[in-house]
Each structure stands twice: as structure tokens, then as C-alpha cells.
Amino acid sequence: MFKWFRSGSPWIWLSGGMVSISLVAVLGVLLLIGWKGLSYFWPAPVYQFEVRSPGGNTQRIIGQIYERKAVSTSQLSDAGQDVSGLPHQVERILVKTGNRDLQNHDFTYILKPFIASQTTPAGMVAVERVQGGEFYGKLLNVIIEGKTFQPGSEVLSSVVALGSAHQAQIDTLQTSLASLNHRLIKLGDTRKPEREQLQVQIQEVDVALAALRNELKSSSLLVETSGGNDVSIPLGNVVNAWLPNDMGAGDKLVHWVRQIASFVSSDPREANTEGGVFPAIFGTVFLVILMSMMVTPLGVVAAIYLHEYAKKNAFTRIIRIAVVNLAGVPSIVYGVFGLGFLVYMVGGNIDRLFFSDGLPNPTFGTPGVLWSALTLALLTLPVVIVATEEGLTRIPASVRHGSLALGATKAETLWRVVLPMASPAIMTGLILAVARAAGEVAPLMLVGVVKVAPDLPVDRSSLMSTSTGNLCTWATIFMMWVFKARMLRRPGRWFTRLLSSW
Secondary structure, eight states, X not given: OHHHHXXXXXXXXXXXXXXXXXHHHHHHHHHHHHHHHHGGGSOOOOEEEEEEOTTXXXXXXXXXXXXXXXXXXXXXXXXXXXXXXXXXEEEEEEEEOOOHHHHSOSEEXXXXXGEEEEEOOTTEEEEEESSSOEEEEEEEEEXXXXXXXXXXXXXXHHHHHHHHHHHHHHHHHHXXXXXHHHHHHHHTXXXXXXXXXXXXXXXXXXXXXXXXHHHHHTOEEEEEOTTSOEEEEEGGGEEEEEOGGGOOHHHHHHHHHHHHHHHHHSOEETTTTEEOOHHHHHHHHHHHHHHHHHHHHHHHHHHHIIIIISOSSHXXXXXXXXXXXXXXXXXXXXXXXXXXXXXXXXXXXXXXXXXXXXXXXOSSSSOOHHHHHHHHHHHHHHHHHHHHHHHHHTSOHHHHHHHHHTTOOHHHHIIIIIHHHHHHHHHHHHHHHHHHHHTOOHHHHHHSSOSSOOSOSSOHHHHHOOOHHHHHHHHHHHHHHHHXXXXXXXXXXXXXXXXXXX
């Protein structure tokens, strides 16, 4: 036994066991988060409660059950509730009643001893609205373009699809109208024939928008609330509607998949409290890709210079100390630097030199995606430099000497021998840089696009616009992409000559 302990085998097994326990714990947390998050989109049944108050009155409540919890009667008594005749501990049910515009609240508590009946009647509808939150009640009629239809799953799906199609057309026309108005403002008082043509186009778009909105107004859902009132929900305010109590297992699964897809692909609503997260996902991915295009060439070239060409003197030691220290600077400092130097100084000077006609409305002197990517590139540059230099250090000197002995130049040795062997370290540095940049918030709050971004940072109109600012921005991005592709795939003659001269 003593020899077994001295051999170190117990500590190996102990380390392996702890790693396994950690992996299982992390996997369990991820599964728990996934279960709690994905179960939110499952179409839960809509209940109808008949609640008896302590005074003997009966109240009808319609909603979905969100939580069940056992509470003590002493806690309820401290909250000012009448608990006479109740046991020491009772079950309290949290019900989402929706109908915020009618009841001024979304949730209510019900004590199980006060529930006279709890049913899931057919015909109960859950309506996801553009404004006002969700709406629950009994579906009475479906009105499509002035014609009344009996409620049913197929009819409800048809009216929801009609509303989605109309809303998509309205969004397209509104985008076109905004583009036409922007072009009209840029023309000013000159070019009267073009102004008249734009005004005619704007009038045509306005007429089409009015027609679509009138069609939406002529379609609605007639729903009976828990209080017995009939409420008409216009189709223009309906995002989705379903009958959860009438669905089978297959219908619920299809609805669950569609809800997840809608959450990932739609825009947020109600001040980012409802809707989807697609602009956030798109903005993060776009920003990280743009940052990677900037930081990879700079970081790799800086590491190559420091390790392969720079002499070991006081200057290089100062540079290395500065790189290491920059890796520990808080992100808010980079945000303030990016706002002051990149946005106000660089962007402001660009506007004064090239876009003076557009002032005081800034073109580059305002927070945007380009400046955010540059700030994040500066933030993650030390990570790429250190990781690349560590990879270059691990390559034996004999490999370089063998390449030089075979007649290769220093640049050819570096490009064809050293960099391919150091590519895992370069990719590790890039992955670490992306991981850090994707989680940073402080620079984006100062140098980002806007404080609340319910839409994409780019859209079809901005991509197709002939604005000089947009063209310059996309030309800059394209040149950075070409530069990165040339560096990573095949060096240009100018790059080889430059390294040979060093």
C-alpha cells in the first residue's frame, strides 16, 4: 500500500475523478439551463380557475400556471391575507393571467384551498401581441377581411399567416419609404424633376401602406375574457395565436420548434422585454468577425517582429512589458480611449475633411460597428501577440537552421516552415481573443452603435445605398478581408521583399 501511494497512482486517480466530477457538474448545469430555457416555449395549457374568496364570492381566473410553491400561513398572515381555517402550510400557485391592458398586471397568486374548480376547457386561446403582452381567453369568432368564421386551429393559423404576410409587406414598404425620404432630404432644393419623381413615389408607397393597414383593421380575433367581456384584438397587433388545450402532442412539438425558431430569428419588442434576439446574435457575430480580420494580421506581424527580427535590447523589453500590461487593462479604459480617440478625434477629422457637407450630422464621428471592432481589436491584441510569440518560441532553432542550410531565405523559412508549425498557437490566440471580445460590454456601451438596438446594424437599404459613408465603410471592410486572405494563404511579393529586407 505504501509503495502504491509513493508511485503517485492514487493522486492520478484522484485528479481524474475530480475532473470527471467537474465535467459532469458542468454538463448538468448546461442541461438544467437548456431544460428551463427551452421549456418556456412549450405550449402550456390555459386553465380556468373558479376561485372562492374568504367572503364567499366566486371569481373566474384564466391563465397559465408558472409556479407551485408551499408557503406557511404565518407568512401569508404577515402579508395581510385572511388565513382563518387554513392548515399550517398551503400550496400557492402563480398564474400568468396576461391581459395587461385590462387588469394592469400579468400575474396573480391563488391559494389551492380557495380553488373551487380547475379545468382546461376547449377553445381557450393564447395570443402573443405586438404591444400589451400576451392575452388569454375563450376564442369566440375569427374575422378575416370583414367575414366571420367559426373558431378553429386551421382558421386561426390562416389569420395569423395573413397577418404575418401583411406585416412583412408593411415593413418592406416602411423601409422603402424611409429610403425615399432620405434621398429627398439629400436633394435639397435642387434637381426639381428628381424631387417631383421622388414625391410621386412616396405618395404611391403611402397609398399602399394605407391599403395594407385597412386590410389589417378589417381582420381581428373576438375573445371572451375571464370577466365575461368580449374583446376584439386587431390582426395588426397579433404576432401569434394558438389553442393549447386543443393541441395534440405532434402539434405542440411543431409549435415548440416554431417558437424557438421565431425567438432566434425575430427582432425584440416592448423595449427588449419580448420578441427575439436575432439583432444581438447578428451584431455579435458580425462584430467578432470584423474584429478578427483586424487583430489577426496585426497581432501575428507584431509577434513575428518581436521574436524573429527585433534585437534583444531595452526597447524590445519595454515593448514586451507594455504588451503584458495591456492585457490586464480593464475594458472600460479601452472603451473611453475608443470613444475619445477613434470616434471623436479620428472620426471627427474624417468628417471635417471629407464629409463637411453633412455636418453637423456625423458620418464617421459617431459610435458605430467599425469603431467598436477597432476598439475590441486593441483590447485583444496582446492576447494574440503573446500566444503567437509563445508558439514561435516552441519551434526548435534546428528547424530554422536546416531550412536556411538548404538555401531558403529567411522570409521563405518564416513563411513556409515556421508559421505553419506555429499555426496552432495562432489559432489558440485568435480563439482566446474572440472569447474575450464576445463577452465584453463596456467598450460597446461607449463605442457601440446605440444603447438599445432593436434592429440590425445593417439592412437591405443601407447595403444598397449609394451613401459615400456606407461605401467607404464597406470598402474598408473588404480591403481588410482581402489583406487577411493574402496573409493567411499566400504572401504577396511585396510582403516577401519586406521580410527579406529585414
